Amino acid sequence: MGSRSWQITTMMVIFFEIFFLLTDGARDASFGVNYNVTWGRDRILFFKRGLEVQLSLDHLSGSGFASKAYFGSGLFQMKIKLPDKDSSGVVTAFYVLTITLNAFVNYFLQKGYPKRPMQVVVSLWDGSAWATDGGQTKANWSNEPFKARFQDFNIDGCPSTPTASNMDCYSSRYWWNHKNYLQLDQRQLKAYEDARKAYMNYDYCTDRARDASFDENYNVTWGRDRILFFKRGHEVQLSLDHLSGSGFASKAYFGSGLFQMKIKLPDKDSAGVVTAFYVLTKTLNNNKLKHDVPIRVLKKNRLKGIGYPKRAMQVVVSLWDGSDWATDGGQSKANWSNEPFQAHFQDFNIDGCPSIPTVPNKDCYSSRYWWNRKNYRQLNQRQLKAYEDARKVYMNYDYCTDRGRYPIPHPECTE
Template sequence: MFPASISNAQGPPSPGFYPSSRVRSIGFNQGFRNLWGSQHQSIGQDSLNIWLDRSSGSGFKSISPYQSGYFGAAVKLQAGYTAGVITSFYLSNNEAHPGNHDEIDIEFLGTTPGKPYTLQTNVFIRGSGDSNVIGREMRFHLWFDPTQDYHNYAILWNTIEIIFFVDDVPIRRYPRKDDNTFPLRPMWVYGSIWDASSWATEDGKYKADYSYQPFVGKYSNFKVGGCTASASASCQPPSGSPSGSGGLSRQQYAAMAWAQRNYKVYDYCRDPRRDHTQTPEC
């Protein structure tokens, strides 16, 4: 069961430009390796399943670090009771800069039957998961059921902007307004499934229930197109828009406005509980 806004929606307006078509797909082993929970991971010819049970979750990491690029994967989420469970695809340099890292997140926050998944986008700049963390969360519901089929989710990151895409529809653009509010150090690409019962579902109201284990995240159609950390200054990452010079086209902005108007459920810049002196980009 999904809210009326989802069942009645006609689907997104065409963005007119499809960045995913500009980046070739790779097999998991071409670009990634297991990071943890290897016993909770199965690799197919062009797919990857990772799962969480009472004993462990699982995660993977790109072989190379990148300074910019387009990073995507098709993901299919588990149906039913998944409260407390996070399935993710993200960029980070946490291992290179522990306690002082950058991160760009796509996280699927698990849910209870009858309620839709929440897709959380987030950007961290030189901050870790300690008391000083400054998240820049924007959360969405989706205009489809993400448990029924694979859908493509992607992050485009370069020196001027971050754009989050769902099936090539831009849902959020985070421009570089100041060096202090934008991640500029090389990052790796990660994915994981883990127990975040303390906050993931309705601020921790519902916890992971292992009578429903295993919780499985399914990935395929990996796309990594960009400039590695060692690439020359002449390397040009893929563009998120037809202009090739940053920003979005008028048609893409219209599609993004549609997504935000109909499906955005939280915006850190509009949260009166937040200290906005810490997020000057708002």
């Protein structure tokens, strides 16, 4: 994975497309003009009055930096010299980060992106668990420290802010938004393909086996002091005691998609304790607890007012006290002598169509997404059996049958 030569890595981010190319750089800016150190400060060295930066990685920590400003569009480039030792499992990353999407932009083309302000991020870190041969080839720490060097810190971009997109960034006043830059020409396309063949050892777009880490798709929403992270964010523990529970939710909203998670329920007598995994909209809160099988099926029936989902959905997970109603209609309370109750969660992948709460993305209902195709409109026999078995074994409460709390059932409960 190493290379002793400098490579000029460029990201041109425009309103219509994102692409990666190799090009000649203009006069170099020094590091401090556009960038700040974000982590691993003691593993970063500066040379040539800030015109060259070295990131280091050892078995304890890596290092990284990011742009001071956010941008709506622009040209982001950097000369990168990869570690010159055997660096299997070591990730040298140069990408843009938005509030809702963390994307290695130099790996793919995507129409319509970006919609939110972006920050340029650079880092050197340990990806032994997945980066080389699907995690089979680990970082060889006898070669530590691994060192990568960076030059050319120019940014030619349209400034924006994380909270409010600058729509002017998509106008033709910026040269990268002109018609002749809406797609790669033949020379650029060949350089793009050659670069991928020569330097690209991993593409997250084709990695179907890797579980996403928690912070790629989720944020803590409450009870932060009752949440623990394990396996570098690939496992999360929520805790509940008599004072408070805890929970988290997806960073983004979705119009449709596949939302799944591995859940290990509390191993003590947990009567009255609710472990919830569901999707939430502005007007509808439907529990869809999944244990690697479907547990609730909502059939669309607009005549009965069941047009679900009509609005953008957020994935929500929580552990909380439902003593008043959850078990035996509230007869069995939580036994606080067993506190804290702890539930574990893994597999934070989300395969969904992004949307926003105020304006639903109608494209989310199209057949371009596999879950909207005809063969997924109902459960097959195997899924139906798993669904029925799971409800019998794991389901202690169903809001559709709770007439005490809901004298008038929700529309979907009449199906």
